[in-house]
Amino acid sequence: MKLRHAYYVYILLCADGSYYTGMTNSMDRRIEEHNNGNDPSCYTFSRRPVELKYCAHYQYVNDAIRREKQIKKWSRKKKEALINGDFEELIRLAKRRGSYDETE
Numbered sequence: 001m002k003l004r005h006a007y008y009v010y011i012l013l014c015a016d017g018s019y020y021t022g023m024t025n026s027m028d029r030r031i032e033e034h035n036n037g038n039d040p041s042c043y044t045f046s047r048r049p050v051e052l053k054y055c056a057h058y059q060y061v062n063d064a065i066r067r068e069k070q071i072k073k074w075s076r077k078k079k080e081a082l083i084n085g086d087f088e089e090l091i092r093l094a095k096r097r098g099s100y101d102e103t104e
Helices: 029-038 061-072 076-083 087-097
Strands: 005-016 017-026 051-058
Touching: 005 029, 005 061, 005 076, 005 087, 017 029, 017 061, 029 051, 051 061, 051 076, 076 087
Parallel strands: none
Antiparallel strands: 005 017, 005 051
16 A cells, blocks of 8 residues: 655744745644744744645655746745635736646
8 A cells, every 4th residue: 555645835924914826735833833943043943823725736756846946936926826716816917927836
């Protein structure tokens, strides 16, 4: 029997109103780490508490890494469209920029 792995790409809303995009293999642990402030060099350390706004599951780590990198390049408006499940707006914003990004 082959084990299935779980990888997650997530977007957090920080206390200062900014968004943080990351990837993990344990969503509960990672949110706890962000909110506990385990790493002073982490973007979220001085922006706690954080709130999970979006999470997507991937079976393969390379797919999750690729999606995380893609989302990190997006504008705030595109991230908000993804968070809100507004795929029409996401496509409109992608076309406005001159390229289409996958919206899995």
